Amino acid sequence: MQKLTLLLGAISSGLAVGIGAFGAHALKATLEASQRTATFETAVKYQLYHSLALLFVGLFMFQSAHKFLNYAVWCHLIGILIFSGSLYILCLSNNLKWGAVTPVGGLALIMGWIFIAIAVQKSL
Numbered sequence: 001m002q003k004l005t006l007l008l009g010a011i012s013s014g015l016a017v018g019i020g021a022f023g024a025h026a027l028k029a030t031l032e033a034s035q036r037t038a039t040f041e042t043a044v045k046y047q048l049y050h051s052l053a054l055l056f057v058g059l060f061m062f063q064s065a066h067k068f069l070n071y072a073v074w075c076h077l078i079g080i081l082i083f084s085g086s087l088y089i090l091c092l093s094n095n096l097k098w099g100a101v102t103p104v105g106g107l108a109l110i111m112g113w114i115f116i117a118i119a120v121q122k123s124l
Helices: 002-025 028-033 037-060 067-093 096-100 102-123
Strands: none
Touching: 002 028, 002 037, 002 067, 028 037, 037 067, 037 102, 067 096, 067 102, 096 102
8 A cells, every 4th residue: 555655646746736837837818717726726736735645644654554544545535536626627617516526525635634643643
């Protein structure tokens, strides 16, 4: 699981940079016209933050292979897909219904951090 976590963290981080650059250049006019530039930037930031968290968890797995770290990985992956993914779709489609999905992803991201805290507490 550790190698997969580090791999997914690295891939997702790279994708966040690429998606951010794509939004800043190729989608700039579209995002400005729909007034969704800030929303798109939020999606990219949260994807990058939580991709880095995956890398952190992967490195922490060297010290502790606690099951709560696995839970954190899955929560962060699901959270990235749902939170950032719904915001990307919202920005590109301008369909406000996607905004109702975003909090589910946010909850998954929060749960990921809680699982990291539990794993740290149990490993010390």
